[in-house]
Amino acid sequence: MLRAADDLLMDVGFQAMTVGAIAERADVAKQTIYRWWRSKVDILLDVLEEDLRDPSFWPELPHHPHAALERYVTHVGTVFTESPTGRVLFVLIGHALHDPATATALRGEVLRPQRQYDRARIQAALPSRPGGAASRHHADQLLDLVVGAAFHRAFMTGRPLDTRFVRQLAGAVLALRDGVPPPGAPFPAPSV
Amino acid sequence: MLRAADDLLMDVGFQAMTVGAIAERADVAKQTIYRWWRSKVDILLDVLEEDLRDPSFWPELPHHPHAALERYVTHVGTVFTESPTGRVLFVLIGHALHDPATATALRGEVLRPQRQYDRARIQAALPSRPGGAASRHHADQLLDLVVGAAFHRAFMTGRPLDTRFVRQLAGAVLALRDGVPPPGAPFPAPSV
Amino acid sequence: MLRAADDLLMDVGFQAMTVGAIAERADVAKQTIYRWWRSKVDILLDVLEEDLRDPSFWPELPHHPHAALERYVTHVGTVFTESPTGRVLFVLIGHALHDPATATALRGEVLRPQRQYDRARIQAALPSRPGGAASRHHADQLLDLVVGAAFHRAFMTGRPLDTRFVRQLAGAVLALRDGVPPPGAPFPAPSV
Amino acid sequence: MLRAADDLLMDVGFQAMTVGAIAERADVAKQTIYRWWRSKVDILLDVLEEDLRDPSFWPELPHHPHAALERYVTHVGTVFTESPTGRVLFVLIGHALHDPATATALRGEVLRPQRQYDRARIQAALPSRPGGAASRHHADQLLDLVVGAAFHRAFMTGRPLDTRFVRQLAGAVLALRDGVPPPGAPFPAPSV
DNA sequence: TTATAACCGAGACGGTACGTCGCGTCTTAGT
DNA sequence: ACTAAGACGCGACGTACCGTCTCGGTTATAA
Structure with missing residues (x-):
């Protein structure tokens, strides 16, 4: 999932790196992301x-x-x-x-x-x-x-x-x- | 309007400084803002x-x-x-x-x-x-x-x-x- | 919009008659529906x-x-x-x-x-x-x-x-x- | 478990009587409920x-x-x-x-x-x-x-x-x- | 003095993303 | 073998802003 976020950031930029898009790219449900991070910024901190x-x-x-x-x-x-x-x-x-x-x-x-x-x-x-x-x-x-x-x-x-x-x-x-x-x-x- | 944007930025932060809020604070219609600036970032540039x-x-x-x-x-x-x-x-x-x-x-x-x-x-x-x-x-x-x-x-x-x-x-x-x-x-x- | 809701109800049933689906069928934004009705049940009442x-x-x-x-x-x-x-x-x-x-x-x-x-x-x-x-x-x-x-x-x-x-x-x-x-x-x- | 479902129905109504809530009230895992019933409606039929x-x-x-x-x-x-x-x-x-x-x-x-x-x-x-x-x-x-x-x-x-x-x-x-x-x-x- | 046009407030609108909820399935430990 | 615990994919929810778009109503000029 970290990898998906990173890739998306490079591909489409920060604004278009939505939580939904990360979820889709990582083949994961949006809720699963929210279970572990509070926002896409938190994900990037982990990356x-x-x-x-x-x-x-x-x-x-x-x-x-x-x-x-x-x-x-x-x-x-x-x-x-x-x-x-x-x-x-x-x-x-x-x-x-x-x-x-x-x-x-x-x-x-x-x-x-x-x-x-x-x-x-x-x-x-x-x-x-x-x-x-x-x-x-x-x-x-x-x-x-x-x-x-x-x-x-x-x-x-x-x-x-x-x-x-x-x-x-x-x-x-x-x-x-x-x-x-x-x-x-x-x-x-x-x-x- | 620049003043309204500046005040809002100081009061509620950038995320909450929406165009609608600026319009309300400046007693102006949203459309009037968009007539002069393309985004709230443009407003801040002018400020x-x-x-x-x-x-x-x-x-x-x-x-x-x-x-x-x-x-x-x-x-x-x-x-x-x-x-x-x-x-x-x-x-x-x-x-x-x-x-x-x-x-x-x-x-x-x-x-x-x-x-x-x-x-x-x-x-x-x-x-x-x-x-x-x-x-x-x-x-x-x-x-x-x-x-x-x-x-x-x-x-x-x-x-x-x-x-x-x-x-x-x-x-x-x-x-x-x-x-x-x-x-x-x-x-x-x-x-x- | 009332028509869209009615048609959907007949076509797919109540459970599948989601607000999003009504909006799509009526070529309207979801928010527009929520602006006028509080739920899909309210829509049906109007129908x-x-x-x-x-x-x-x-x-x-x-x-x-x-x-x-x-x-x-x-x-x-x-x-x-x-x-x-x-x-x-x-x-x-x-x-x-x-x-x-x-x-x-x-x-x-x-x-x-x-x-x-x-x-x-x-x-x-x-x-x-x-x-x-x-x-x-x-x-x-x-x-x-x-x-x-x-x-x-x-x-x-x-x-x-x-x-x-x-x-x-x-x-x-x-x-x-x-x-x-x-x-x-x-x-x-x-x-x- | 039937009892838990019945109690919940009286206390919070049908919409809030979720399978998860029944499981919690009955001190049971959700999966255990699904082992015996196919839905919360089935539970009510048994009740x-x-x-x-x-x-x-x-x-x-x-x-x-x-x-x-x-x-x-x-x-x-x-x-x-x-x-x-x-x-x-x-x-x-x-x-x-x-x-x-x-x-x-x-x-x-x-x-x-x-x-x-x-x-x-x-x-x-x-x-x-x-x-x-x-x-x-x-x-x-x-x-x-x-x-x-x-x-x-x-x-x-x-x-x-x-x-x-x-x-x-x-x-x-x-x-x-x-x-x-x-x-x-x-x-x-x-x-x- | 009236008509006519420019501009404005108000706010509805089609969209996109948000963060949450509940579903029914599944995996994992621990009896 | 069966359980509790709970993460998971999924899909709908209702909300917040976006930027665009009519609307009337008021100036502000031109006839």
């Missing part, structure tokens, strides 16, 4: 959780800090702009902007756990100083900037998160971490 | 344009670069989290995430003109180098980072864009501009 | 009222008392067993036996007015005594017996109200009126 | 059969013909208007008016056997002529008229089958049997 829980979804990060960060940003960009998972995430954020209850659920069930996972990976890959892991605080700061910029570019502008964007963004935040001038152009290209 | 076009909406920026940026970020934060205008903007972004046509209209009618306006103000306030205005490119880069981070914090986390956040964010992007270590903690506090 | 209000529905009664009564009973029998109107009436009585509200509505909107009409016709056709019209009381008594017996035979037994039945029933109640022995066999044939 | 089979249900009839008939009519009236048994019977007749299969079952399993029983009692109580039992034919005729009138008054009018009604009805049909004028007013009072 997203399942996608994100899959360990194979996450690439292994290189040991070198700069390469690790670029790898991470690249992956975030790909997910945002090219994967069904990103589509689901965007739709859910869209609905959360209409409905505070969805916002609470999305943060509690998806964004918060995901942040914990990401933070741990970043801490492991990016030592705060030679020989030590990054502090929780530093990792969070870095993620906020990176995810904020990536989201902004992908959502607000619809422009691709291409290699140039990734390199500049990674360079900028690493420079901030190290307190040195960023290499080359300091920021990603203008977006809107 | 937003009208809000943003009002010059009194925008604070004057100090001449000192650092103070100007903090003032700008503070204002963006206030609009995002506390104003009806921000609520309308968020709802429209939410709808744009469901419907590409809305996304196109939102970018073309609101985001792009707004970016031009913001860019000009930032260029005027933040000289790229002593004695000159900031280049268009630099201003855009800076705005992308600032708006991305502010949006991320306000939407994705629901946490307030408080003074500490504003100061750290402004400090970080100025440091990037100048190629110097950011003062104190380099980034805003972790958010999710 | 019945309209049928019964039609003056051409009622045969003219001969002046001779005995012939008039036989004519009346024959007509009641035909309506009960062979007409769409009778089918509607039976279905409504059936529903009234499930639901007191329907019973009240059926009596108030159909049975009571109909009785007034029938009573007037019987009074005109059957003088209580030579030279005078039948009293309201006598006419009612007669109708109760006649309609009771006809309904019982048609509903409870499903047997036809044939000529023999009609003649015996008319003869019996007239004999009661006149205080004389009924001609031939006194009652209709056994029925269950 | 009715069981009620009517109970010999204590039937009053002993006096030997005097007139008193016997009044006693019988009184009992029929009480059953129709005041007993759970009458309620079940009415509901089943109601359903039979919607569904021919129910009508067939009701006649075959309840009405016909019941008529045999009643006929025998009437034949025993009402000699056709001095010294002999009533013929089967006469007893049936009498029962048709009596039951028809009682049913009509109870169902179609909702008025009580009171003492005056009973006395007049019994008097009228006995007068018909004997070919003499009925005592006093010949028919029951007008009913609709």
Whole structure:
């Protein structure tokens, strides 16, 4: 059923992804869907959780800090702009902007756990100083900037998160971490 | 009628802001609304344009670069989290995430003109180098980072864009501009 | 729409005469039906009222008392067993036996007015005594017996109200009126 | 389970007497009900059969013909208007008016056997002529008229089958049997 | 000064999806 | 083997809005 919802979302969009259509595609009665989820948004929350829980979804990060960060940003960009998972995430954020209850659920069930996972990976890959892991605080700061910029570019502008964007963004935040001038152009290209 | 739509949005939320309800609140027939707008989303686009076009909406920026940026970020934060205008903007972004046509209209009618306006103000306030205005490119880069981070914090986390956040964010992007270590903690506090 | 409901009732029966089906057959939206009637039973009440209000529905009664009564009973029998109107009436009585509200509505909107009409016709056709019209009381008594017996035979037994039945029933109640022995066999044939 | 169905019918009416509710009230699984009956109508048929089979249900009839008939009519009236048994019977007749299969079952399993029983009692109580039992034919005729009138008054009018009604009805049909004028007013009072 | 047209309120309408209810069938554990 | 528990496919329910469509009634101009 999760699969049916996901497929429908990709095929016909959110508005046309009615509960009845999901039921038909999944060869299931509408009531059966309502027995397990309270709305189609709840279904998408489960789709997203399942996608994100899959360990194979996450690439292994290189040991070198700069390469690790670029790898991470690249992956975030790909997910945002090219994967069904990103589509689901965007739709859910869209609905959360209409409905505070969805916002609470999305943060509690998806964004918060995901942040914990990401933070741990970043801490492991990016030592705060030679020989030590990054502090929780530093990792969070870095993620906020990176995810904020990536989201902004992908959502607000619809422009691709291409290699140039990734390199500049990674360079900028690493420079901030190290307190040195960023290499080359300091920021990603203008977006809107 | 724009006013009725705005009020309803604040009072009952986007889902309950039906065209019929707007008509009733504005003491107008439904058909009259459809004569002027194609959907309730179109109405909100007009509400937003009208809000943003009002010059009194925008604070004057100090001449000192650092103070100007903090003032700008503070204002963006206030609009995002506390104003009806921000609520309308968020709802429209939410709808744009469901419907590409809305996304196109939102970018073309609101985001792009707004970016031009913001860019000009930032260029005027933040000289790229002593004695000159900031280049268009630099201003855009800076705005992308600032708006991305502010949006991320306000939407994705629901946490307030408080003074500490504003100061750290402004400090970080100025440091990037100048190629110097950011003062104190380099980034805003972790958010999710 | 009344016509659509009636046709459907005859074609597919009461259970399958859903509101959706009526709407489809009448080329009308379901909501339009609910705008005017509260249930399919209410529709049938209107169908019945309209049928019964039609003056051409009622045969003219001969002046001779005995012939008039036989004519009346024959007509009641035909309506009960062979007409769409009778089918509607039976279905409504059936529903009234499930639901007191329907019973009240059926009596108030159909049975009571109909009785007034029938009573007037019987009074005109059957003088209580030579030279005078039948009293309201006598006419009612007669109708109760006649309609009771006809309904019982048609509903409870499903047997036809044939000529023999009609003649015996008319003869019996007239004999009661006149205080004389009924001609031939006194009652209709056994029925269950 | 029959008891649970009967109780529910009296408490909440026919529509709300769902199979699920019966199962819950009888502390039984729904499937267990379907193992023994094909529908809730079948259950009611069994309830009715069981009620009517109970010999204590039937009053002993006096030997005097007139008193016997009044006693019988009184009992029929009480059953129709005041007993759970009458309620079940009415509901089943109601359903039979919607569904021919129910009508067939009701006649075959309840009405016909019941008529045999009643006929025998009437034949025993009402000699056709001095010294002999009533013929089967006469007893049936009498029962048709009596039951028809009682049913009509109870169902179609909702008025009580009171003492005056009973006395007049019994008097009228006995007068018909004997070919003499009925005592006093010949028919029951007008009913609709 | 009247006629005539444009616009408006009111709200019925054909549709689509909603979320709920009850049906009768089925599968699963537990006696 | 039979039970309770209850999920399931199915289909109808009655409701909410959608966007379209007549209607009269009132301005607002043109004859």
